[in-house]
Amino acid sequence: MKLTQISDLHxxxxxxxxxxxxxxxxxxxxxxxxxxxxxLTQFGRRREFDAAARFFERLxxxxxxAPGNHDTPYLNIAARIATPWxxxxxxxxxxxxxxxxxxxVHAIMLDTARGAQSRLDWSLGxxxxxxxxxxxxxxxxxxxxxxxxxxxxxxxxxxxxGRARTTGGARAADLLVDAGVDLYLSGHLHQVFAEPLTNDxxxxxxxxxxxxxxxxxxxxxxxxFNVIERDGDHGALLVMAADERGVFECAETRPxxxxxxx
Ligand SMILES: [Fe+2]
Numbered sequence: 001m002k003l004t005q006i007s008d009l010h011x012x013x014x015x016x017x018x019x020x021x022x023x024x025x026x027x028x029x030x031x032x033x034x035x036x037x038x039x040l041t042q043f044g045r046r047r048e049f050d051a052a053a054r055f056f057e058r059l060x061x062x063x064x065x066a067p068g069n070h071d072t073p074y075l076n077i078a079a080r081i082a083t084p085w086x087x088x089x090x091x092x093x094x095x096x097x098x099x100x101x102x103x104x105v106h107a108i109m110l111d112t113a114r115g116a117q118s119r120l121d122w123s124l125g126x127x128x129x130x131x132x133x134x135x136x137x138x139x140x141x142x143x144x145x146x147x148x149x150x151x152x153x154x155x156x157x158x159x160x161x162g163r164a165r166t167t168g169g170a171r172a173a174d175l176l177v178d179a180g181v182d183l184y185l186s187g188h189l190h191q192v193f194a195e196p197l198t199n200d201x202x203x204x205x206x207x208x209x210x211x212x213x214x215x216x217x218x219x220x221x222x223x224x225f226n227v228i229e230r231d232g233d234h235g236a237l238l239v240m241a242a243d244e245r246g247v248f249e250c251a252e253t254r255p256x257x258x259x260x261x262x
Contacts, residue, residue, distance in 0.1 A: 001104050001145065001230040001260070004031040004061075005208070007187030010070065010215035011051040012042030017246045018214050018223055023058045025240060025248035029227055033100055033107060034061045037187035037210060038068025038151030040092065043075065049091035056095040065096030066109035068151035068188060069123045077116070084115020099138075106142040108135045110150035112166060112186075125152025125166035125188065132172035136179035145260070148176055149185040155207035157193045164189060173197055177205045182259060183228070183235075185210070190219040192226065194237050194254050206256050208237060224248070228256065235259030 004026060026034065036056075041048035049071075056063060067088045073079040079086070098109040110132060112125040127150075139146040153160070154169035154176075176184055177199045184207045193209040211224035224241040225248065235256030240248045 002029070002031045003033045003035060003105065003228050004029055005035045005037060005185045005210045005226040005228070006213045007037040007210040008039040008068065008190055008212035008215055009052065010039055010042045010212060012045060012048035013216055014214040015216055015223060018242055019055060021242065021246050021248055022213055022225065023055065026059055026061070031061050031227070033105060034059060034063045035107060035149045035185050036063060036065030036096055037149050037185055038066055038113060039070045039187060041071050044071050044073045044087060046087060049087055053091050053095060056092070062100055063096055064098060064100045064107050064109060066098060066111065066150060067113055069113045071113070072115040080115040104144040105147055106139040106144065107147040107149065108138050110135050110148050112150040112152035125169065127154060127166060127168035127172040129168060129171060129175065132175050136176050136181055139181060140179045146180060146182045147185070148181050151186065152188050153186040153207070153209055154184060155195050155197055156189065156209065157195060173207065177203055181205050183208065191221060192224060192239050194256060204258055206259055230260050233258060233261040
């Protein structure tokens with residue numbers, strides 16, 4: 001069991017020489033599933049979506065994915081309100097299903113990005129509790145890995161502050177843990193992290209964040225993607241970071257204790 005998470009590719013502001021390197025590296029890792037946690041484009045432009053679509057066409061593994069806050073027509077307020085995800089769906093809907101289920105994993109995407117909001121900062125995440133409940137119930141009965149993913153973090157290092165202040169995030173996170181979800185994957189922060197959350201019954205869910213896979217906006221960390229693999233009853237997070245030659249290499253391994261213990 002091995003899956004990869006790629007996030008915040010930001011086509012339109014990508015590092016061009018990393019595109020081939022990322023596709024090659026994903027082929028070498030040969031995961032059972034690739035989870036794409038949003039921000040595929042920089043400004044939601046058609047040519048950016050087309051570049052993202054060409055990239056996903058190259059990949060061999062099954063994909064699931066959802067848009068991030070950049071994947072709406074960024075500077076077109078009317079479109080952001082009326083049809084925020086029309087371009088995303090047209091270009092990428094066929095490449096990125098919102099759900100994948102096989103004997104080993106049930107993965108489902110949670111909507112956290114909004115085209116427009118009633119607050120000033122539209123880049124922030126928002127979770128509807130009914131959506132969180134729905135995805136949690138969908139994966140709850142599965143015997144393998146129960147995976148939920150969304151663009152915005154609902155648990156973050158240092159708490160849901162700054163760019164991580166996702167409305168409804170904390171309640172959604174508690175709900176996922178209580179429903180027996182094993183893993184929640186997010187992007188948006190361009191920062192790798194792995195935080196466990198355990199409820200009173202002892203159930204634990206791991207909340208894992210990814211770096212930006214291709215973007216020049218690296219916020220202090222190199223471009224990277226995550227590999228999550230099984231190691232007995234436990235999981236391991238391998239951070240595949242681009243080195244100075246533009247090659248993705250395993251830069252760090254973090255234990256995900258008990259991830260596969262059920
Ligand atoms: Fe984002």
